[in-house]
Amino acid sequence: MANDLRAAALDSKAWPFEEARKLLKRYPQGAPAKGHVLFETGYGPSGLPHIGTFNEVLRTTMVQHAFEALSDIPTRLIAFSDDMDGLRKVPDNVPNKAMLAEYLGKPLTKVPDPFEKYESFAHHNNAMLREFLDRYGFDYEFLSATEQYGSGRFDETLKSVLRHYQGIMDVMLPTLRKERQATYSPVLPISPKSGIVLQVPVEVVDADAGLVRFEDDGEIVTQSILGGAAKLQWKVDWAMRWVALGVDYEMAGKDLIDSVTQSGKIARVLGARPPEGFNYEMFLDEKGEKISKSKGNGLSLEQWLTYGPEESLAFYAYREPKKAKSLHMGVIPRAVDDYWQFRAAWAGQPIEQRLGNPVHHIHNGQVPAETLPITFGLLLNLVGVLGDADEAQVWGYLANYVPDANAETYPELARLIGHALAYHRDFVAPTLVRRKPDEREMGALTELDAKLAALGEDADAEAIQNEVYEIGKAHFGKEALRDWFKALYETLLGTSQGPRMGSFIKLYGVANSRRLIGEALA
Secondary structure (H helix, E strand, O other): OHHHHHHHHHHOOOHHHHHHHHHHHHOOOOOOOOOOEEEEEEEOOOOOOOHHHHHHHHHHHHHHHHHHHHOOOOEEEEEEEOOOOEOOOOOOOOOOHHHHHOOOOOEHHHOOOOOOOOOOHHHHHHHHHHHHHHHHOOOOEEEEHHHHHHHOOOHHHHHHHHHOHHHHHHHHHHHOOHHHHHHOOOEEEEOOOOOOEOOOOOEEEEOOOOEEEEEEOOEEEEEEOOOOOEEEOHHHHHHHHHHHHOOOEOOEEHHHHHHHHHHHHHHHHOOOOOOEOOEEOOEEOOOOOEOOOOOOOOOOHHHHHHHOOHHHHHHHHHOOOOOOEEOOHHHHHHHHHHHHHHHHHHOOOOHHHHHHOHHHHHOOOOOOOOOOOOOHHHHHHHHHHHOOOOHHHHHHHHOOOOOOOOOOOOHHHHHHHHHHHHHHHHHHHHHOOOOOOOHHHHHHHHHHHHHHHHHOOOOOHHHHHHHHHHHHHHHHOHHHHHHHHHHHHHHHHOOOOOOOHHHHHHHHOHHHHHHHHHHHHO
16 A cells, blocks of 8 residues: 555645655655755744744645655654844734834844743744644644754854855845945844844954954944854845755745745855745735735634634645635635545545545545535534524534434534534624515515425425425526525525525424525515
C-alpha cells in the first residue's frame, strides 16, 4: 500500500504533491548534510494573529506531509516569529493605544502588553499564535527572533552579512526610491540610549568582529551587531534566516513576491540556495479588501470555529491557493457541506483520486470513516423554522429523518448542531422574513397541504419530493419550477435559498410542515 501511495503521489497533480516534488529535485542524492528537510513559516507579531497566519501553517504542513509520502528524508517545521521588529504603528484592535504609542520604534518584545497578561506585546501575540496552532494539532517548533538573535545563533551569518555588505547593497539599492537609497542600511542597530531599532546608515568597521559605526542622536557610536544588539532589515533578515537555519521550503502571500525575489538574491550573495516555495493569493474580506492584522477585518479563527468545524476551514484553505477568495460568515455553510461531500466520496475512490481529494490532505491520508446523514444546509433550515431551539429539540426532529439519531451514534453531527444553532442565532435569525404567497402560490400550497395530509407522517422523503415536484409542474410549468421552489423557501422558511423540500418536510415532520403552510395561507 505504501509503495502504491508513493507511486501515485509521484504523478499526482494535487498542489501539495507538486510542491513536494520540488524538494525531491532539490536533494536528488537523498538527505542534506543537516539530516532533514526544513520547512518554515514566518509570522510578524505586530498585531493579533489572524486566519491568514493559520492558513499559511496549514498549507505548509500539507506540503510537508506530501513530501513525507514521497521520501523517507526526515522533516521539521519551524514557526518563526519576527518579534524583534520595531513597533511601526499602533494596531486598531487593541486596548491601551496611548500607552503603545510611547513605544513606537522599540522591538516588539520590549513593548508592554496592552492586554496586561504577558511580559510584552510580542509575547502576548506569540502565545496567541501558538494557541491557534496547538488547537489544530500542528507538529511545529516555535522560534523567536529575539531569542535567536540574543543567543548568538545568527552571529556567524550576521558576520557574513557584513563581509558581503556591498553585494547586499547592490541587490537592494536599485529597488529603492532615491531618498530611501541615501539612508538605507541592511543592518538596523538597536540604540544603546533609547532602545529603538534605528533606521540609519551604518559603516562596517570590522566584519569578523561584527562591529559597525553609526550615528545615534547626534553621537557617533561603534557597536557590535552580534548577540541581539542589532537586527536586519526585512528582506535581508529573511535571507539571513534562510541561510542560518538551512530553510528548504517557505511559501508566502502574493504581496511578498518582490520580497521573495530580493531575499533569494541576497541568500545567493551569502553563498546559499534560497528555499523552494510558491506564492498564494490573499484572503479578502466581504468588501474585497485584503485581510489585515492591524485592521482586524475579516474572520478570526475563533469566529470560524464558532460557526463551523476546523475541517471546514482546512477545506476552504486547501482549495485553489493561487486564487483570491473572500473570507466572511457567508462562506462557512458551503465549506462545511463541501468538506463532507468530498469526505463521503474518499473511501470509494482509487488511490489516484484520493490523492486529489482535499480531505486526503486535511487528514494526512487518515480520513475518519464516520459519514454525515444530513447536510449542514438542511440542519440550518431546520434550526431556522424551529426558532429559539436547543440541542435536545433538534435531536428530537432529527429522529424523523435519521434512525438512531443521538450524539453517541453521530458525534460529528452533534458538533454540527452546536455550530448550526450558533450560526442561526447570530446571522440567520435577524434576516429571516417570510413573505405572503401570491394567488398562484396559494393554490399550489393548498394542494401541497392536501397531498401531505394524504401521505401522512410515515411518508418517506422521496415520496414527498415527488409530490412537491408534480404540484410545481402543474401550477408553474416544468420550465418555471425554480419559481415554485423559491416560493416555498420564501413563504415557508423566510429565505431565498433552501433545501430539497422532500428532505426538509420529512425532517421537520409532515404535521409541522402543514402548520407552516397554514401560517403562510392565513
